[in-house]
Amino acid sequence: MTTSFPQLGLDAQLCFPLYAASRAVTRRYSALLAQAGLTYPQYLCLLALWEADDPMTVGELGARLRLDSGTLTPVLKRLEAAGHLGRRRDPADERRVLLEVTPTGWERRDRVADVPLGIASGMGLSEAEAAQLRSLLDRMLVGLDDSVPD
Amino acid sequence: MTTSFPQLGLDAQLCFPLYAASRAVTRRYSALLAQAGLTYPQYLCLLALWEADDPMTVGELGARLRLDSGTLTPVLKRLEAAGHLGRRRDPADERRVLLEVTPTGWERRDRVADVPLGIASGMGLSEAEAAQLRSLLDRMLVGLDDSVPD
DNA sequence: CACAATTCAGTTGTGCACAATATATTTGTC
DNA sequence: GACAAATATATTGTGCACAACTGAATTGTG
16 A cells, blocks of 8 residues: 555445445345345344234334335335235325235244354354443444534 | 244244345445445445555455455446446456546545444444454354365 | 366355335324 | 325335356466
């Protein structure tokens, strides 16, 4: 690197390690999830819906995953086509679409139950380090939210 | 969340905070880079090429950024179309394509020089925390590399 | 030299992300 | 109760990511 612009070094910024690490983890998940017929974003949708227990709207899911309807709608349609969830308009407010996991969708849960452990073991971080990393990432997210008050 | 499958909690896994934080940071960069006519992956390509100083092959760039030719080729073509870099076959080995930043491409460097600082200030982490985060992410990447020896 | 194996970039196809926009529904306000 | 403003989702268009494949160029081996 030329000595000028040291702040433009790939490794001097947080963004690149973050971006590369995120893609590496997603890739690793994808390989395991493919065996269950799921992509990573589809898996995230199911995680959120499994957690909620009750039917959830597209907007609520988007708020949880920080994804907009332009991303979610096609993902949800593929999950519906695969029989993992049902989508129906909320009778009480026809603008909303309620997402409900089907029995087939609940079965996926057992199928992927051991995926996270499989990833964690290959990651080379202790439980304490993982917790520390989670904490730093959470604080970063909050910081980014706060500095753009919508 | 139902009490079974605690390991499937969205926040229990590292992947989701990592994924959400990475997208949040990329989004923030994109907003600033758009003013310079660059997308985030295009910016990463230029960062790597600026660092190298000498012409670089597509393969070398891919190794640095951890991206494959299927991703890079269209990005590089757009950078070429914008006049930021030149692509030519290596006369010594016609399989390779050499990437060279044009004068116009070098000018982009001044244009984006203050972008990283603008991001960092909004991130709410101290310099020490940022360094710690970088270190954890790097070790994670190494761990993931090691556990899949290609 | 012949030629199989390897390397390198490009192409194709699928699936996100996200901005901008469109459309339908609901909610205030008068 | 009309109707403007707000809300919720869907659609469109652009640009990645990445797996799988193609084809050209190079290298290793006999």
